[in-house]
Amino acid sequence: MAQAKPAAAAEEKKKPLHPNLVISPSKAHKLLFTKLRDASTSSPEFVQYAKRSMRLLAEDALAEFPTHPVDIVTPCGPCQGHRGVDPIEICAVSVVRSGDALLEVVRDVEPSVKVGKILIQRDESDPLKRPHLLYSKLPADVANLHVLLCDPMLATGGSAKMAIDTLVSEYKVDPSKILFANMICAPEGLAAMAEAYPQVKIVTAVVDECLNDDKFIVPGLGDYGDRFFNTVHD
Secondary structure, eight states, X not given: OTTHHHHHHHHHHHSOSSTTEEEOOOTHHHHXXXXXXXXXXXXXXXXXXXXXXXXXHHHHHHTTSOEEEEEEEETTEEEEEEEEOOGGGEEEEXXXXXXXXXXXXXXXXXXXXXXXXXXXXXXXXXXXXXXXXXXXXXXXXXXXXXXXXXXXXXXXXXXXXXXHHIIIIITOOOGGGEEEEEEEEOHHHHHHHHHHOTTSEEEEEEEOSEEOTTSOEESOOSOHHHHHTTOOOO
């Protein structure tokens, strides 16, 4: 029996962090994240590189919604392509405030998407950093739409789970129609999401090492919202 334990541990390591995890494949993320992670990068520079990386992520996330083949005609002849969900059938929902940065990039890519907002505050005085729902405003027909949830950081998973709980319980959205786009994940957050919402597809640019004792992602890049909106306190 003692010999089986290492094998079981090895099998456990092979398991995916989340059954519906998609990592954005662009090589550009490695270069852009080097600038985003660097503590010496100024807020204007952070915004510049973040928007470039979020644009790649937004395109990949939108491409994960259902598609169907279509026949088109190019200037040189017939061709089969693929068409995605009509943008008016997508609701992009930001988890305020950091999610607003990603939301605006999504709207640059697809200006016709509908928009919703969820405000969740993480209790920084709580050792577990538990979240509290403060506000939500979504389109009346959101239950009939595909939802793109936007929040750049997945740390403990508490805020993401609460946002999805709100979408599912209060607004009757089918979890299988929710896609969660974020820039950077911690394994702990992915595990929490896998347990609570394995059917929600997660599209991310980077999976980092772990959370530290303060529940910040390591190596991470600090507070995404503070760095993007230039509210870092010295």
